Structure formats: C-alpha cells, structure tokens
Amino acid sequence: MIRTRASLHRALLSLAERVSFADITVTAIAGEAGIGYATFFRHYPDKHSLLTAIAGEFIDELMGEIRVPTAADTRNAAMILARFVDERRAICHALLVGAGDEMRRKITDRVVQGATAMPDTAPHRFPRALLITQMVSSMLAILAWWLDNPGALNRDELAEALDRLALIPALG
Numbered sequence: 001m002i003r004t005r006a007s008l009h010r011a012l013l014s015l016a017e018r019v020s021f022a023d024i025t026v027t028a029i030a031g032e033a034g035i036g037y038a039t040f041f042r043h044y045p046d047k048h049s050l051l052t053a054i055a056g057e058f059i060d061e062l063m064g065e066i067r068v069p070t071a072a073d074t075r076n077a078a079m080i081l082a083r084f085v086d087e088r089r090a091i092c093h094a095l096l097v098g099a100g101d102e103m104r105r106k107i108t109d110r111v112v113q114g115a116t117a118m119p120d121t122a123p124h125r126f127p128r129a130l131l132i133t134q135m136v137s138s139m140l141a142i143l144a145w146w147l148d149n150p151g152a153l154n155r156d157e158l159a160e161a162l163d164r165l166a167l168i169p170a171l172g
Helices: 002-018 026-033 037-043 047-065 071-087 089-098 101-117 128-148 155-171
Strands: none
Touching: 002 026, 002 037, 002 047, 002 089, 026 037, 026 047, 047 071, 047 089, 047 101, 071 089, 071 128, 071 155, 089 101, 089 128, 101 128, 128 155
16 A cells, blocks of 8 residues: 555656646556556545645655745755755656646645744734745745756755845845
C-alpha cells in the first residue's frame, strides 16, 4: 500500500516534468508507476487528489524549513528557500511549472493559512493575509521562472531575486 502510493507519487512527478498536468491521464500515471489502472483508484479518486497529496507533503516539508521572515531577515529567508528549491528541483519543477497555476494557488493558500495563524506584532497598512499572498505569489512566480530557465541564475542570484523582488517589497 505505502509502496504503491510512493510509486504513484514518483510517477506523477516524473510525468509532470515532461508534460503539463492537464495532459496527464490516470492511465499514464498507472503505466509510469507500473500498476494496473484500477489499482490507481484504490488509492486516489482522481489525479487531482494525487497531486494534492504530493503537494501537501511538499508544503509540510517547506513550512518546516522556512517561515515568514521579518524585514530584518529577508536575505536569510531567501537563501533558505533558494537552497530548498535547488535541492528539490525535480519536485519543485513538477509542482510549480508542470502543475502550474492550480498548484501555486494551493501552495499560496496553505502558506497564507499557516502564516496568518502565527502572532503578528508588526503594524501593517494592509491586511497581513494580503501581504503574505502577494509575497508568496511573487516568490512562486520567480521560482517557476527559474525552474523553467535553467542556468539563467545561480542559487545565490536566485536568492537575491527572491529577496529584492518579493520579500523586501512585501515586508520592507
């Protein structure tokens, strides 16, 4: 059971690296995973549920690694995120580029939900949820671009872009 789910996760991520999520079928996922078509449905009702499960695990790992930074530590937060994504390039590409806007919305919603649940002592002109949504959306757009343009920026340059284009404008 656990091995089959892991195979399905790997299969979807592998396919999402090659084709858009919209073009991936359950038949293709089952074939890539080396399982029968009907077996897929013993684990997930559809490909969206599988993607949601993968994204949930990824987001949990991401949230354990980073937190919403303060204005004083944006550079460090950007470096941590750049390293995290660089070390998990395949899954990040599959989720942010292959699955596209749907997955970015899920990630944004989850991060906003987690961040707005934490105490906030800094005064803001705009609602905190709006600031976090803008920051996360900008960061995901930058990361998706970077993943889709290998070699355009190294990890340090990516961190600088995240800091200067997403974090500082939202928190500064």
